[in-house]
Amino acid sequence: MRAALKLALVHAYPVALLLAVWEACVDAGLVRKILLPAPSAVFARLAELLQTATFLEHVAQTLERLFAGLAIATALGVALGLAAAASRPAGRMIQPLVRVLAPIPKIALYPALILILGFDHASKIALVAADAVFPILFATLHGARMVEPKLLWSARAAGTSPRACVFKILLPAALPSILTGFRIALVISCVVVFLAEMVSSTDGLGHLLIRAARAFRTVDMFVPLVTISLLGLALNALVAAGRRRLLAGYGESR
Amino acid sequence: MIEIERLSKTFRTETGADHAALLDISLSVPQGQFVSILGPSGCGKSTLLYIVGGFVRASSGQVRVAGREVTGPGPDRGPVFQEFALFPWKSVTGNVIYGLLEQGVPRGEAERRVAKLLEAVHLKGYENFYPKELSGGMKQRVAIARTLAYDPAILLMDEPFGALDAHTRTLLQNELLSIWERDRKTVLFVTHSVEEAIFLSDRVFVMTASPGRQKAVIDIELPRPRVRSELLLDRRYQETVVEIERLMENRVE
Amino acid sequence: MRLRGLLSLPGVPPLVSLLALLALWQLAAAVLGIEGLPSASSVLASLPGVLFDLESLAEIGASLERMALGFAIAVATAIPLGLVMGRSRAVAGFFGPLLTLIYPVPKAALMPIIMLWFGVGDFSKVLVIFLGVSLPLVYHSQAGARAVDEKLVWSAMAMGMPARRRVFSIILPSALPEVMLGCRVGIAMALIVMVSSEMIARQSGVGNLLFNSLDMAQYRTVYATILVIGAIGFALDALFERVRRRLTFWAEAREDAVAGGG
Numbered sequence: 001m002r003a004a005l006k007l008a009l010v011h012a013y014p015v016a017l018l019l020a021v022w023e024a025c026v027d028a029g030l031v032r033k034i035l036l037p038a039p040s041a042v043f044a045r046l047a048e049l050l051q052t053a054t055f056l057e058h059v060a061q062t063l064e065r066l067f068a069g070l071a072i073a074t075a076l077g078v079a080l081g082l083a084a085a086a087s088r089p090a091g092r093m094i095q096p097l098v099r100v101l102a103p104i105p106k107i108a109l110y111p112a113l114i115l116i117l118g119f120d121h122a123s124k125i126a127l128v129a130a131d132a133v134f135p136i137l138f139a140t141l142h143g144a145r146m147v148e149p150k151l152l153w154s155a156r157a158a159g160t161s162p163r164a165c166v167f168k169i170l171l172p173a174a175l176p177s178i179l180t181g182f183r184i185a186l187v188i189s190c191v192v193v194f195l196a197e198m199v200s201s202t203d204g205l206g207h208l209l210i211r212a213a214r215a216f217r218t219v220d221m222f223v224p225l226v227t228i229s230l231l232g233l234a235l236n237a238l239v240a241a242g243r244r245r246l247l248a249g250y251g252e253s254r
Numbered sequence: 255m256i257e258i259e260r261l262s263k264t265f266r267t268e269t270g271a272d273h274a275a276l277l278d279i280s281l282s283v284p285q286g287q288f289v290s291i292l293g294p295s296g297c298g299k300s301t302l303l304y305i306v307g308g309f310v311r312a313s314s315g316q317v318r319v320a321g322r323e324v325t326g327p328g329p330d331r332g333p334v335f336q337e338f339a340l341f342p343w344k345s346v347t348g349n350v351i352y353g354l355l356e357q358g359v360p361r362g363e364a365e366r367r368v369a370k371l372l373e374a375v376h377l378k379g380y381e382n383f384y385p386k387e388l389s390g391g392m393k394q395r396v397a398i399a400r401t402l403a404y405d406p407a408i409l410l411m412d413e414p415f416g417a418l419d420a421h422t423r424t425l426l427q428n429e430l431l432s433i434w435e436r437d438r439k440t441v442l443f444v445t446h447s448v449e450e451a452i453f454l455s456d457r458v459f460v461m462t463a464s465p466g467r468q469k470a471v472i473d474i475e476l477p478r479p480r481v482r483s484e485l486l487l488d489r490r491y492q493e494t495v496v497e498i499e500r501l502m503e504n505r506v507e
Numbered sequence: 508m509r510l511r512g513l514l515s516l517p518g519v520p521p522l523v524s525l526l527a528l529l530a531l532w533q534l535a536a537a538v539l540g541i542e543g544l545p546s547a548s549s550v551l552a553s554l555p556g557v558l559f560d561l562e563s564l565a566e567i568g569a570s571l572e573r574m575a576l577g578f579a580i581a582v583a584t585a586i587p588l589g590l591v592m593g594r595s596r597a598v599a600g601f602f603g604p605l606l607t608l609i610y611p612v613p614k615a616a617l618m619p620i621i622m623l624w625f626g627v628g629d630f631s632k633v634l635v636i637f638l639g640v641s642l643p644l645v646y647h648s649q650a651g652a653r654a655v656d657e658k659l660v661w662s663a664m665a666m667g668m669p670a671r672r673r674v675f676s677i678i679l680p681s682a683l684p685e686v687m688l689g690c691r692v693g694i695a696m697a698l699i700v701m702v703s704s705e706m707i708a709r710q711s712g713v714g715n716l717l718f719n720s721l722d723m724a725q726y727r728t729v730y731a732t733i734l735v736i737g738a739i740g741f742a743l744d745a746l747f748e749r750v751r752r753r754l755t756f757w758a759e760a761r762e763d764a765v766a767g768g769g
Contacts, residue, residue, distance in 0.1 A: 011604045018605060035624055081473050096520035097528070104737040105699040107706070108713075110728045111721045115543030133756035150339035154308045156327035158353035158404055172343045191613040196614055199706045199718075206616065210707075213619035221620055225612060232611030250386065 034218055042222045049223060055208075059227065062204040065121060066193045068126025073185055073186060077133045078171075081140025084175075085147075086166045098137060106130045110196060124196045124204075131192045132185035139181020143174030176250060179243045186239060190232040194224075255440045256306060256408065257286040261315035263301055266480045274465035279315070281459055281468070285407075286438040290451035290458045294502065298466030299444045300412050306442060307331050307410045319408065329357060332406030336413040338393040340385040346372070346396050347381045353404030371399040391422035394489045398430070399400060409434075415450070424482065427454060435479065448498050452491065453480060458500055470501055543726060550730040557731040563716055567735070570712040573629055574701045577636025578693065586686060592645065593652025593682070594675035606645060614639035615703035627710050632701070639700035640693040647689025653683030684758035687751040694747055698740050 019039045025031050026038035033041075049055040084091040101246025109130060113123040147170055155169045156162070205224040212220030263276040275298040281478065283289050304310040306317050308327040317324040319331065332353075340349050347368055354364035372378050375395040385393055394414055414430075415423040431454060431506045434441065445451050452474055460469040476491060485491045488489045529547045536546040557563055592599040614635055625765045646678050661675050705714025713736055720728040 010600060011607075014601045014604045015608055084606065092520065093524070096524040100521045100525050100528070100741065103694070103740040105702050105740055107699055107703045108717065108733050108736040108740075110706070111717050112544075112733055113730060115726060116539075116541070148337065148339060149309075150333075150335045150337060151341060153304075153307070153327060153333060154335070154339045154341075154400070155352070155356075156309070156404070157307065157329060157331060157333050157401075159329045159356040168665045169341070172341070177344070185732045187611050190611055191616075194616055195707070196704050198619075199703070209616065209619060210643065213623070218620075220625065221623075225616060225620075228616075229608070233608075236611070248384075249341075250384075 033172070034216075037166055037219045037222060041219055042226055045219050046223050046226060058204055058208055059231075062197065062206070063191055063231070064194075065124045065128060065204070066189050068121075068187060069125045069193065070132055070189045072125070072129040073132035073189070074136055074182065075135030076129070077181070077185075078140050080133075081137045081178075082144055082166055082174070084137075084141050085144030086162075086170060095141075098134070098193055102134055107192070110199060114200065114221060119200060124193060125199070127196050128189045128192050132189045133190065135184040136178065136181045138176055139177045139184075143177025143181075144170045146177070147173040176243075176247055179239070179246070183236060183239050183243075186235055190228055190235070194228045248253075255287075255320060256281070256283040256442070257316075257318040258282070258302075258306065259316045261302070261305060261317060262313050263298065263305060263310070264313045273383060276305075276312075277385070277433045277465045277467045279461075279466070279468055283440060283442070283457075285440055287456045287457060288434065288441045288443065290315075290443045290445055290455040291461065292445060292448065292451045292458050292498070292502070293461030293466060294463045294471075295446060296464045297461045298464060299446075299461055302461075302466070303333075303410050303412050303442055303444050306408075306440045307333050309333075329353065329404045331408045331410055332401035332404065332408055334394070334397050334401050334409065334411045334414045336383070336416045337376060338390075338397045340393055340396055342385050345382050345384055346377065346388075349385070349396055350399045350403050357404050367403065368399075371403055375429065376401075391421075391426060394418065394426060395429075398433075402433070402478070409439050409443075411441065411443045413444050413446070416445075423430060423450075428482070430454070431480065448495055448502065451497070452494050452498065453477075453482065453485065460498060470498075472498060530673045545730060550727050550734065550737050552732065553731045554728045557592035557728060557735060559741075564731075565717055566711055567713055567739075570701055570705065570714075573632050573712070573737070574636055577633045577701075578640050578697045580633070581637045581644055581693065581697075585641040586689075589645040589648025589686075589689070590652040590678070590682060593649040594678070599649065602645075605723070606642060610642060613703075614642075615700050615707055618704045618707045622708060627708065627736075632704055632708070632712070635704045636697050636700050639696045643692040643696055644686075644689045647685050647692065648682065649688075649724040651685025652678060654685065655681040684755045687755055691744070691747055691751060695740070696741050698736075698743065702736060 011069065022036075023038050023040055026033060026036060026041075080094055084094040110123070110127050113126045113130075117123040117126055151173060152165055152169055155165050160168055193204070194206040197204035198210050199206075201207040205228050209221050209224040212218075212224075258279055258281040261276055261279040262274070265273045265275055267273050275309050279302060291302060293299045296438050301310060306319070306324065308324050308331065309483070324331075341352065344352070347365075350368045350371055351364050354367060355361070359367070365425055368491075369378075369381075372381065375398060377392060377399070380388070380392065387395065394417075397414070415426050418426065427450065441455075442452060443451070458472045458474060460472065461467065462469045472494065474494065476485065476488065476494075529551075532547040533766045554602050586600065587648045592602055617638065618631065618635055621634055625631045625634065659681065660673060663677050668676065701712070702717075705712035706718055707714075709715050709718065713732065717729060717732050717736075720726075720732060
């Protein structure tokens with residue numbers, strides 16, 4: 001227990017140092033408060049806003065889009081990844097498609113998505129899904145490909161059909177890899193939903209930043225940024241904990 | 255029980271060339287016989303086993319089991335691999351019970367059978383352990399129990415004790431024999447150890463180096479049950495070892 | 508069988524999938540029949556209009572210039588930092604947590620704040636791109652430096668190789684594959700941050716072009732510009748892969764999850 005605490009302190013010290021220096025600079029008047037508000041001011045404002053219903057509604061909107069997009073990306077990514085790994089013809093179709101689409105910055109698709117799906121939720125969810133599906137697909141494909149064939153053979157000999165093998169053997173065996181991809185996809189989703197809301201939205205955390213920018217309220221610009229970062233870190237930690245739980249028995253160290 | 259007729263297998267390598275792994279193998283194994291497939295590394299003996307198991311398709315020739323041609327894997331031919339191939343996300347019980355559940359055995363009955371099997375392989379008490387917490391010897395015991403669970407008529411063993419230390423290997427050889435003595439299943443046992451082959455089997459199928467061809471089939475006339483300490487001093491055993499080792503020497507690798 | 512032979516040539520499967528996508532697009536446009544999804548054929552027809560319009564070309568060129576600049580500065584600073592972090596526990600201990608903190612922050616989202624500080628000129632845009640690219644570069648350079656087989660270093664020390672030469676002869680080449688991977692991710696990030704920051708800042712550049720066309724309901728131009736951006740992304744990645752393979756042909760290829768987002 002003490003070792004874990006010590007580790008946490010070691011990790012936190014540079015951050016704490018940075019915050020302290022930042023606070024000191026603002027206090028000493030080295031930086032103009034209008035350009036760079038003190039951390040204390042930002043966190044105070046955040047605490048204040050967290051008690052207002054409107055702010056929480058915006059957070060809820062952002063989270064809603066985030067989770068919806070992530071859910072679609074996970075379902076699609078895992079399905080396509082498993083299919084590509086399990087079936088040669090499927091792999092031949094999916095892999096080149098992914099190779100063509102992966103280097104394209106999906107954010108560039110946003111205007112098209114708006115044109116097709118409208119300005120509200122749907123286009124943002126679609127954008128999140130489009131960005132998040134790739135790490136999950138890659139991770140699933142990689143994890144499923146790495147499965148020792150003898151595991152599959154053992155299952156086949158025991159009477160499992162080739163189709164059932166995908167769900168009974170490939171999926172659990174690839175799970176550690178899939179969860180790693182999911183974590184990456186999670187961070188990407190946080191980023192993308194925020195950006196989409198900044199570019200074109202009437203609500204959500206990203207929109208709040210733009211609104212504050214237009215009104216020159218610097219503190220209110222920092223608050224959404226800090227919020228999405230904290231959300232991202234919190235969700236990441238949650239997934240990491242969940243991962244440890246799910247993979248309790250596994251031999252993998254990933 | 256097993257009829258292997260003029261079996262050949264060629265692989266296409268990455269460079270596009272053809273590599274002959276097996277050439278014209280024929281072997282007939284009656285029910286209940288323990289046959290070792292012996293040969294140097296790379297002679298295709300594992301490939302032969304995989305073809306009988308239905309995991310790999312032959313290039314030419316036929317394999318028939320109980321009169322029917324082999325077209326794919328099945329619960330009549332249970333494999334045990336050198337790498338154990340246990341399902342890492344399942345516990346010991348989860349692994350062993352797998353085949354039973356796949357065969358449709360009701361849960362209660364299946365759990366009962368698993369308990370008996372674990373006792374037979376001396377793993378009572380380890381039901382909830384996961385593969386990563388087990389030693390090599392224990393993992394192989396689980397693998398054997400898992401295969402025995404769905405009661406295959408034939409056991410296909412691919413150098414199952416190759417990854418274990420000598421002491422554990424001896425232990426498991428004896429355990430395997432005592433288990434086998436009860437049901438007298440048909441066994442195909444791949445190994446590169448002459449002594450292991452002679453100790454365990456009724457017949458030894460000796461293969462040449464790549465491409466794998468039949469070199470000789472030696473009948474082992476030693477009486478059962480076989481006790482290691484006695485055998486080591488038995489003249490017939492010693493002569494057989496020498497005979498087969500000479501056979502295998504006859505080739506520059 | 509000839510078809511199978513044709514499909515196994517490099518470059519052909521991606522082309523086939525591209526054509527398949529275009530066909531799917533054409534079908535979807537015909538089926539959905541909404542104004543917001545023009546047919547693939549009409550978009551392709553308007554491509555020359557976008558590509559040969561001098562103004563938009565200038566914009567695209569300026570965008571790419573800024574991207575290149577941000578990337579270059581990042582390479583010059585982030586890679587050395589990452590390498591040092593990989594070899595020195597103390598440095599890693601200091602910068603590591605800071606970088607982990609910045610990781611989930613969308614770099615393009617910093618645009619408004621950075622513009623507040625530094626104005627709307629090129630500097631802000633280059634800065635944001637620099638920030639976006641630095642993170643993967645540092646991460647991968649650190650990983651590469653950390654993974655250097657210590658036995659190689661010891662052998663060099665035993666041979667009497669001075670520290671400076673060890674860095675250039677042992678550590679840099681060993682870390683190179685991972686650094687190259689970081690660069691590949693970095694290029695993708697540069698493109699993403701560039702496009703998104705321009706969508707947010709709306710001064711100039713491709714991102715701005717996109718939304719201008721959107722505002723002016725020039726739907727075909729929107730899609731054509733997206734195709735151009737997509738082609739740039741694909742070309743940059745393919746080009747870089749070539750370079751990477753040449754430089755690190757001795758290392759094993761890795762199919763990593765390409766990070767997206769801002």
